[in-house]
Amino acid sequence: MSTLANSKMSVQLQSKESTANEQMETSNSNVETSGIVYDTKDLNLWYSETHALKDINLSIHEKEVTAIIGPSGCGKSTYIKTLNRMVELVPGVQTTGTISYKNKNILDKSFKVEDLRTQVGMVFQKPNPFPKSIYENIVYGPKIHGIRNKKVLDEIVETSLRGAYIWDEVKDRLNENAYGLSGGQQQRLCIARALAVQPDVILMDEPTSALDPKSTLKIEELVQELKKDYSIIIVTHNMQQAARISDRTAFFLNGEVVEYDETDTIFTNPSDSRTEDYISGRFG
Amino acid sequence: MYALILCWVQMLEGVTGEMQKNSEVRHGESLNVSEMIAQNKNKKSISNLVEKLIPTFLFLLALITVLTTLGILYTLLSQAIEFFKQVPIWEFFTGTVLKPLSQNPEFGILPLISGTLISTFIAMLVAGPIGLMSAVYLSEYASDNVRRVLKPMLEILAGIPTIVYGFFAFTFVTPLIREIWPDVGATNILSPGLVMGVMIIPMIASLSEDAMTSVPNAMREGSLAMGATKLETTFKVVIPAAFSGIIASFVLGISRAIGETMIVTIASGSSKNFTFDITQSMQTMTAYIVEVSGGEAPAGSTIYYSLYAVALTLFVFTLIMNLLARYVSRKFREEY
Amino acid sequence: MIKQMDASQLRSRMNRRVRANTVWKTIFLLATLFGLFVLAILIIRVVSQGASWIDMDFLTGRLSTDAERAGIMGALLGTVWVMFVVIPVTLIIGVGTAIYLELYAKKGKFQSFIETNISNLAGVPSIVYGLLGLTVFVRLADLGNVVLAGGLTLALLVLPILIVSAQEAIRAVPAHLSEASYGMGATKWQTIRRVVLPAALPSILTGSILALSRAIGETAPLTVLGIPALLIPFPEGLFDTFTALPMQIYYWTLDSSLVAEYANLAAATIIVLLVLLFVLNSVAIFIRNKFQQRY
Structure with a gap:
């Protein structure tokens, strides 16, 4: 068992090194190259007959904000949901290729999705708090992972809510139903809920698409703060948002990665004409 | 059992929680949740086991419904076969004489079938038109407020136990009919038939209404915009479009009437004459089963087995009706 | 024109x-x-x-052939005892089956076979369930016509109603709630137990109360089981013989042609039965309105 894991790991390490090298060679990076948290290799994904993701190769960097943009149906949501295997909730999904997360292939069936999703938090398109109190929402994750101590839980609640910059707004009504909060507050609560299990990565699937501009701005500021401690991957429909908050941007089209580079490069000097067309609003 | 397992899991979780508490004190100030979670993972083997066993356990629960069906089929078939060893199947289905208790017993089911069909027919004469008209009113004419009041009240009618309808038929409707029509017997098939009809009204009304409300509004508007009245729209557009749904509701109503027991048992008596005279007492298949099983027929006797032969016939009747209703309404769903 | x-x-x-x-x-x-x-x-x-x-003597009295002294305590207790069997049995099997069909079963032939079977069972006349109970519980399992046999028979009878309503309740829980739970690393069963079931619980309770009230009013299967309305001692356990409210109504109605007052006793018992059903249904409506979740 352990030897197997080791050999696998060494293979993964090699592949990681090679991609890192490629990365260095292909992009004239002036951003300091940090560690790579997710390394996607030749990922293909089918929904029954539909080929939704085609030969995806992407390396996602630690403690950065990676934005994924593209028109509807381009596979960007599918991709982010593959990163924590939520995509498997759809029956009939098949994948080939590998996604290495901390040097382990998460698409391997022996990789426990529960472990993966504990280390990789997710924030959804529509705020989806549980119909419970604010407190219960936050402690949901810790509790299912066996943390029962009341003092610890209290502490987690405060830390998480502070981390999501919503503590001051809700500290006096922790026992009230989360549905009493505004949409923007609900979304920040959902972020706090994801923080409660101290993940390494936070996946955000169009987290502001259901929010008003003011709440959107708050979430964007929050994302900037969070990237100090977390690697963040955000799918967005809104190109300005990607330009504002991300360090790197991947442009998806028809299930393929057209271009992946530093955000500045993508938005000022894209190398693919399709990226330019999309960014300048010619389609999508 | 399920509750037991829940308690069990909770207890186990409680125990790990206690262990948690002890290790916690040492942690002190800085809180490392992910480390704590990683530690707990090792203790999770029991909940992993639960996770694996639950689907199997639930699958077994789901099988109970299948077992019920098998139980019904086995019960009816095995005992009915015993009956047909003693009474030829041909005689049973064509016999017009039913004398189970006589010295020379005869087992012809036709009197029971005629009783069943006649009471069902009377019930549908009441429930069909009235149920359909109620459905038209609720779906096409009533305002939202009126509907919100009337529908739950109609549902009360459906929630009244059949024994209460039986009492009502026997002690109120029959005497009332006999005031007007003295030829009617103290027990007769007419009164329970009528009361059964009232009982079935809400069923037909609500199923037909569902069928009518699912007719797209665009179809109605098309007709109304031509200057048609609501009445014309209802009869020329809505009812034809919802026709199979309405038919399905009638078929289910018939099935319900065939299987109804207490009203006919109480109000129609136990005469086993093969007749079509609705003023007379007639026995239905269901009422026969009540009479014979309540009379403590000795197990193993022909009359005891006859119960199952009758019940099997009843079962087949209602099964055909239910399958027919499903077939008709599925066709209807394909239309739009 | x-x-x-x-x-x-x-x-x-x-x-x-x-x-x-x-x-x-x-x-x-x-x-x-x-x-x-x-x-x-x-x-x-x-x-x-x-x-x-209806007065206290009637509600708390024992059965008697003398109409003036007859009471329905035995029948009331019998109905309550039977419910002690019906409620847990239907809830466990019904909710378990609904969870299996909605959340575990792969959509396919087997799942649609079970669902078709359930809807067919819902259309089987109640008297046929009586024969099933008579053959399997009373005779084969040799329980006799006791509370347990009656309760199990009625439980099987109302099971399809409960399964269908529990399925609807589970289906009504929005997918984004369970997604949130899965996204936190919860397992399937954790998600079901902590998110799906609590959210579906009010509707499940409403459905089960309605199924229960159907069982309370059901008479035909009990007549087949040979449930008596004689002067029997009050039931004190699952293995005691019993009578129930609808049986009491049935026998008094039948015998009203012999003793006219029995019709009044039957009517009085009907009032008790209807009040009981009314209370149950009010509770169901109350639960539905009070705990209905906004998502």
Whole structure:
């Protein structure tokens, strides 16, 4: 068992090194190259007959904000949901290729999705708090992972809510139903809920698409703060948002990665004409 | 059992929680949740086991419904076969004489079938038109407020136990009919038939209404915009479009009437004459089963087995009706 | 105007059509009210006949052939005891089956086979369940006509109703709630137990109360099981013989041609039964309104 894991790991390490090298060679990076948290290799994904993701190769960097943009149906949501295997909730999904997360292939069936999703938090398109109190929402994750101590839980609640910059707004009504909060507050609560299990990565699937501009701005500021401690991957429909908050941007089209580079490069000097067309609003 | 397992899991979780508490004190100030979670993972083997066993356990629960069906089929078939060893199947289905208790017993089911069909027919004469008209009113004419009041009240009618309808038929409707029509017997098939009809009204009304409300509004508007009245729209557009749904509701109503027991048992008596005279007492298949099983027929006797032969016939009747209703309404769903 | 038609002819025709519409609207309304009218008569009749017979002695008294002294305590206790069997059995099997069908079973032939089977079971006449109970529980398992046999028979009878309503309740829990739970690393069962079931619980309870009230009023299967209405001791456990409210009504109604007062006793018992059902249904509606979640 352990030897197997080791050999696998060494293979993964090699592949990681090679991609890192490629990365260095292909992009004239002036951003300091940090560690790579997710390394996607030749990922293909089918929904029954539909080929939704085609030969995806992407390396996602630690403690950065990676934005994924593209028109509807381009596979960007599918991709982010593959990163924590939520995509498997759809029956009939098949994948080939590998996604290495901390040097382990998460698409391997022996990789426990529960472990993966504990280390990789997710924030959804529509705020989806549980119909419970604010407190219960936050402690949901810790509790299912066996943390029962009341003092610890209290502490987690405060830390998480502070981390999501919503503590001051809700500290006096922790026992009230989360549905009493505004949409923007609900979304920040959902972020706090994801923080409660101290993940390494936070996946955000169009987290502001259901929010008003003011709440959107708050979430964007929050994302900037969070990237100090977390690697963040955000799918967005809104190109300005990607330009504002991300360090790197991947442009998806028809299930393929057209271009992946530093955000500045993508938005000022894209190398693919399709990226330019999309960014300048010619389609999508 | 399920509750037991829940308690069990909770207890186990409680125990790990206690262990948690002890290790916690040492942690002190800085809180490392992910480390704590990683530690707990090792203790999770029991909940992993639960996770694996639950689907199997639930699958077994789901099988109970299948077992019920098998139980019904086995019960009816095995005992009915015993009956047909003693009474030829041909005689049973064509016999017009039913004398189970006589010295020379005869087992012809036709009197029971005629009783069943006649009471069902009377019930549908009441429930069909009235149920359909109620459905038209609720779906096409009533305002939202009126509907919100009337529908739950109609549902009360459906929630009244059949024994209460039986009492009502026997002690109120029959005497009332006999005031007007003295030829009617103290027990007769007419009164329970009528009361059964009232009982079935809400069923037909609500199923037909569902069928009518699912007719797209665009179809109605098309007709109304031509200057048609609501009445014309209802009869020329809505009812034809919802026709199979309405038919399905009638078929289910018939099935319900065939299987109804207490009203006919109480109000129609136990005469086993093969007749079509609705003023007379007639026995239905269901009422026969009540009479014979309540009379403590000795197990193993022909009359005891006859119960199952009758019940099997009843079962087949209602099964055909239910399958027919499903077939008709599925066709209807394909239309739009 | 349609050129091929005379204007006055058209107008009189129009009037006739509009009048027909109004007349039929009234007829449709009357048809709808007809059922309620009968319901009103039924209730007035039962109350006027039975209300004066209800007092503490009637509710707490033992069965007696003397109409003046007869009480329904035995039947009430019998009904309660039977419910002690029906409630847990239907809840466990019903909710378990619904969870399996909605959340675990792969959509396919087997799942649709079980669902078709359940909807067929819902259409089987209750008296057939009586024969099943008689053959399997009373005779084969040799329980006799005791509380347990009656309760299991009624439980199987109302099980399809509960399964279908629990399935609807589970289906109504929005997917984004369970997604949130899975996204936190919860397992399937954790998600079901902590998110799906709590959210579906009010509707499940409502459905189970409605199934229960169906079981309380059911008579036919009990007659087949041979449940007596004799002077039997009060049931004290699952293996005691019993009688139930609907059985009491049945026997008193049958014998009312012998002793006229029995009809009044039957009416009084009907009032008790209807009040019981009314209370149960009110609780169901209360739960539905009170705990309905906004998502």
